[in-house]
Amino acid sequence: MTATTPAAVxxxxxxxxxxxxxxxxxxxxxxxxxxxxxxxxSMVIIAIFAPFFAPGDPxxxxxxxxxxxxxxxxxxxxxxxxxxxxxxxIYGTRISLIVGISVSFLSTLIGLVIGMLSGYVRMVDAxxxxxxxxxxxxxxILLAIAMMALTKASVENVVIAIxxxxxxxxxxxxxxxxxxxxxxxxxxxxxxxxTRFHRILIKHILPNIMAPLIVQATYxxxxxxxxxxxxxxxxxxxxxxxxxxxxxxxEGRTFFQIAFWIILFPGLFLSVTVxxxxxxxxxxxxALDPRLARRx
Amino acid sequence: MVQAxxxxxxxxxxxxxxxxxxxxxxxxxxxxxxxGVVRAVDGVSYHVLKGETLGVVxxxxxxxxxxxxxxxxxxxKPGRIVQGSIxxxxxxLLDLSDxxxxxxxxxxxxxxxQEPMTSLNPVLTLGRQIAETIMLHQGLSxxxxxxxxxxxxxxxxxxxxxxxxxxxxxxxxxxxxxxxMIAMALSCNPKVLxxxxxxxxxxxxxxxxxxxxxxxxxxKLGTAIVLITHDLGVVAETCQRIVVMYAGKKVxxxxxxxxxxxxxxxxxxxxxxxxxRLDRAAVEEQARLMEIPGMVPSLKxxxxxxxxxxxxVFATERCRIEEPGFEMKAxxxxxxxxxxxxxxxxxxx
Amino acid sequence: xYAYLIRRILATIPVMAVVAVFVFSLxxxxxxxxxxxxxGDLATADxxxxxxxxxxxxxxxxxxxxxxxxxxxxGDLGVxxxxxxxxxxxxxxxxxxxxxxxxxxxxIAICAAVPMGVIAAxxxxxxxxxxxxxxxxxxxxxxxxxxxxxxIYTFSIKLEVLPVQGYTSISKGFGPFLxxxxxxxxxxxxxxAALVARMTRTSVLEVLAEDYIRTAHAKGLxxxxxxxxxxxxxxxxxxxxxxxxxxxxxxxxxxITESVFAIPGLGRLTVDAILRRDYPIIQGVILVFxxxxxxxxxxxxxxxxxxxxxxxx
Numbered sequence: 001m002t003a004t005t006p007a008a009v010x011x012x013x014x015x016x017x018x019x020x021x022x023x024x025x026x027x028x029x030x031x032x033x034x035x036x037x038x039x040x041x042s043m044v045i046i047a048i049f050a051p052f053f054a055p056g057d058p059x060x061x062x063x064x065x066x067x068x069x070x071x072x073x074x075x076x077x078x079x080x081x082x083x084x085x086x087x088x089x090i091y092g093t094r095i096s097l098i099v100g101i102s103v104s105f106l107s108t109l110i111g112l113v114i115g116m117l118s119g120y121v122r123m124v125d126a127x128x129x130x131x132x133x134x135x136x137x138x139x140x141i142l143l144a145i146a147m148m149a150l151t152k153a154s155v156e157n158v159v160i161a162i163x164x165x166x167x168x169x170x171x172x173x174x175x176x177x178x179x180x181x182x183x184x185x186x187x188x189x190x191x192x193x194x195t196r197f198h199r200i201l202i203k204h205i206l207p208n209i210m211a212p213l214i215v216q217a218t219y220x221x222x223x224x225x226x227x228x229x230x231x232x233x234x235x236x237x238x239x240x241x242x243x244x245x246x247x248x249x250x251e252g253r254t255f256f257q258i259a260f261w262i263i264l265f266p267g268l269f270l271s272v273t274v275x276x277x278x279x280x281x282x283x284x285x286x287a288l289d290p291r292l293a294r295r296x
Numbered sequence: 297m298v299q300a301x302x303x304x305x306x307x308x309x310x311x312x313x314x315x316x317x318x319x320x321x322x323x324x325x326x327x328x329x330x331x332g333v334v335r336a337v338d339g340v341s342y343h344v345l346k347g348e349t350l351g352v353v354x355x356x357x358x359x360x361x362x363x364x365x366x367x368x369x370x371x372x373k374p375g376r377i378v379q380g381s382i383x384x385x386x387x388x389l390l391d392l393s394d395x396x397x398x399x400x401x402x403x404x405x406x407x408x409x410q411e412p413m414t415s416l417n418p419v420l421t422l423g424r425q426i427a428e429t430i431m432l433h434q435g436l437s438x439x440x441x442x443x444x445x446x447x448x449x450x451x452x453x454x455x456x457x458x459x460x461x462x463x464x465x466x467x468x469x470x471x472x473x474x475x476x477m478i479a480m481a482l483s484c485n486p487k488v489l490x491x492x493x494x495x496x497x498x499x500x501x502x503x504x505x506x507x508x509x510x511x512x513x514x515x516k517l518g519t520a521i522v523l524i525t526h527d528l529g530v531v532a533e534t535c536q537r538i539v540v541m542y543a544g545k546k547v548x549x550x551x552x553x554x555x556x557x558x559x560x561x562x563x564x565x566x567x568x569x570x571x572x573r574l575d576r577a578a579v580e581e582q583a584r585l586m587e588i589p590g591m592v593p594s595l596k597x598x599x600x601x602x603x604x605x606x607x608x609v610f611a612t613e614r615c616r617i618e619e620p621g622f623e624m625k626a627x628x629x630x631x632x633x634x635x636x637x638x639x640x641x642x643x644x645x
Numbered sequence: 646x647y648a649y650l651i652r653r654i655l656a657t658i659p660v661m662a663v664v665a666v667f668v669f670s671l672x673x674x675x676x677x678x679x680x681x682x683x684x685g686d687l688a689t690a691d692x693x694x695x696x697x698x699x700x701x702x703x704x705x706x707x708x709x710x711x712x713x714x715x716x717x718x719x720g721d722l723g724v725x726x727x728x729x730x731x732x733x734x735x736x737x738x739x740x741x742x743x744x745x746x747x748x749x750x751x752x753i754a755i756c757a758a759v760p761m762g763v764i765a766a767x768x769x770x771x772x773x774x775x776x777x778x779x780x781x782x783x784x785x786x787x788x789x790x791x792x793x794x795x796x797i798y799t800f801s802i803k804l805e806v807l808p809v810q811g812y813t814s815i816s817k818g819f820g821p822f823l824x825x826x827x828x829x830x831x832x833x834x835x836x837x838a839a840l841v842a843r844m845t846r847t848s849v850l851e852v853l854a855e856d857y858i859r860t861a862h863a864k865g866l867x868x869x870x871x872x873x874x875x876x877x878x879x880x881x882x883x884x885x886x887x888x889x890x891x892x893x894x895x896x897x898x899x900x901i902t903e904s905v906f907a908i909p910g911l912g913r914l915t916v917d918a919i920l921r922r923d924y925p926i927i928q929g930v931i932l933v934f935x936x937x938x939x940x941x942x943x944x945x946x947x948x949x950x951x952x953x954x955x956x957x958x
Binding site: 368370398399400401402403406407409411414415416417418419420421428429432433464466477480 | 857
Binding site for chain 1: 659660661662663664666667668671672679682683782783785786787788790791794795797798802809893894896897900901904905915916918919920922924927928930931934935938939942
């Protein structure tokens, strides 16, 4: 049915609450942020303290105990070379998080600079946006595949190959916000009293971009973790000797009918990590800027 | 229903006992928000006589629109009609099934809204939007409904109706769109037309045109109109009877002549004095444009006693403790005020 | 309207030009000697020289680019390094499975997601709504290769109701085709369905707060008529937009899904090309897929005109 709420309900403005209470209230209203953060935090802890959680060597071969199903000794079973899937999965967390965080940081930073320039300088805008439109037309994973096909497999190259297709998204977002803000009367006022260009960007425009940018960075992080795993799975990602989730799963493919665990456990870790980041992103979006919901 | 109000047993002011087409009794519509219950409409009763124009007046937020939407049962969550009855031809609309209620909407009772710019669907042609109602309620074929739509557009004096009917809302001005809304609302010959601030969003010159059009069609089709507005000027020109609402309650009810001659509630007086007037020379009477001091109280925590007391110059100790009943003060003139005699005196003195 | 259409069609030209330039110059921008990388670790100097010759890396950039574009215009996408066959021929052989997979997926995803989104918006705040939102967030968190193997494990290995992998052409009968395509389509469609369901919900929810929806209710229309006839049509533009945009995800997902389900389509061709570093094939696949993406989004622009009269005039 239609929404009809009486218009003239006048509330008395309440005095600000103490910080502690505010945090508690924020958490209660944004359960997804809390849930996502806790999940993600546990992943980060697992990644940092991987040797502590999984004392073994992720690369240690043991042909005698190949393809063992999950048991008390081998929680996640062993792979075709007898390596412990649990240990490898735990170490895989590192690669995924490193790639995810690096990509979201790099693409946001580069996108921010290009987007601000593009939004502010008409001449640059026309050219940059044509290039961005073109880049956006290439499916991200394909572009990454092409770049990986031409370079040596390494984590750095994977990060670069995933970062480049993500940049246009950030540029578009930032440019949109800049274009919107520069029409605001207070920017015109600042210009009319002779405020310098870079000061306007830093003092007025940057703070307005932060909220949507943080949300976007979170989503890029989730996408990067997924794409890295996908690339590795297809054989175009991190070098095969590094235990990334995608690599573990790629190796398990041939045996998945008899040793399903090789694919299952890294797959679940991957899904949970991506879920955690997405939940965090959704929660942040709702908390920081509900209008963003449309643009996503 | 329980509080079978006095209005039922008394002769209707200035109507000689004409048929009541709509009767709202003790209606309570509350909104259960996260921060508490908002009593938007809190025990309101009024009725509409066949073919009359009833004015429902009050500031925004006094519950006048919510009461109209309650009649159509279009109150969305968290709102709910918690008590009362809304009767039409002996049936209580609140007891009807959803299906039965839908056959009333747009058919027996229709409604037009304040915002003509946004009240029409932007992606459908005008013809489709009008014909839809006609097909729904009158069972006409698509072709006949379309022809009737053209006819309705002609009735509301839209030039080149045959062409306009295939156009979209964005191709028309606000006044034109409100005409379309009226055409749509009247297309099934409703008994009652609820008009919620129909002219507020329009240019002043257009306002008069739309009002006259509504009145003219009312005569032609015999539809009763409930004109909901904050503008006493509009009401004075058009209505036979007037209900004044404040903070979810009815505070005064009388014929238009009576009300403007002898207002009995201080809030009504306040409304009248806050309307700029050109006819009476301001200098001569030294009547300044007045505003009512204070604000509408929060409907969540109403003060005890009379809701208007905090803003009222006549308020006594009693007003702050006891809520005045809605009583007949003179033949067909009702008000909810302990000091209505004083109010009347002051207004004339 | 024609002006709008011509403008949209012309706008695709610079986009495709940028794609072409980018794909071509990657060979030159990449660090190190692409010929050496393509040739692999075991290659001799002769091998590398031959590949360099083949890719035309010895000629000046502009000359190469000119030749390449000229050939492209004639439908010549180059020659595979590995098999020596024309890329266009190789791609044509693999086109059908990919086309069938993506179109089946698109149909399934849209048919499932739009009603879900509409119902979620209508029942906003209820557990039905939460359920749809949960599906949406899980949908884009579960990568297609994880989901694919889970489905294979459940339906093919444990329940044994569907074939494990492979593809059957629709020309060999609709039943076998469907048997093989259903799991890959579900796998691939999940992300898209999640995105579309979410966008539908957001968009419809926004429209439901509009005044004209209240008008529609006040006319006495039944809820489903208000939702479909009035709300969905107004909410359609962002929904169609997200379908167009998410086509990129569909293509990316198709490569992985084909790999999981052993479907001999363009995705498999790409994966094989990766393993053999057969760059001309990768180039060809990117060009064709990007072209498809641009065309789909052009179609979206055209669909807008049917959905919103304000664009038409």
